[in-house]
Amino acid sequence: RKIWDFNSRSSIDSSPAVAYGTVFIGTYDNRVYALDAASGRKLWEFETGGRIESSPAVVDGTVFVGSQDNKVYALDAAS
Numbered sequence: 001r002k003i004w005d006f007n008s009r010s011s012i013d014s015s016p017a018v019a020y021g022t023v024f025i026g027t028y029d030n031r032v033y034a035l036d037a038a039s040g041r042k043l044w045e046f047e048t049g050g051r052i053e054s055s056p057a058v059v060d061g062t063v064f065v066g067s068q069d070n071k072v073y074a075l076d077a078a079s
Contacts, residue, residue, distance in 0.1 A: 004040030008033065010051070019058040020077060026052025026065050032075060034063075046075055 010029035017024045022043060023035040028051040034043040049069030056065040063075040 006033070006035055006040050006042070013053050014055040017056040017058045017063070020061075022077065024056040024058060024063050024065075024077070026054065026056055026067075028052070030067070030069075032056065032063065032065050032073070034077070044079060046073070048073060 008027040008029055010027050012025060012027050014026045018037060021037050023037050025033050027033065030048050030051055032046045032048065032052065035041065036043055048067035049071065050067045052065055052067050054066040056063050058077055061077050063077050064072060066072045
């Protein structure tokens with residue numbers, strides 16, 4: 001049975017990263033989303049300058065993700 005789903009504004013090609021009870025996903029709508037792992041509720045989003053095809057990595061409370069805007073972003077996992 002399905003527990004939850006989340007609809008972004010565009011395609012999702014990357015695999016999610018899961019840490020601290022949060023699912024982190026990058027999308028073609030140029031955003032990184034943080035979702036509550038239990039409910040799927042959006043906790044926060046961050047807009048980059050390009051689409052995200054790579055999977056995020058999470059280390060010591062920081063989410064790292066590459067974007068098609070030629071940048072790598074380091075984001076606070078909690079906010």
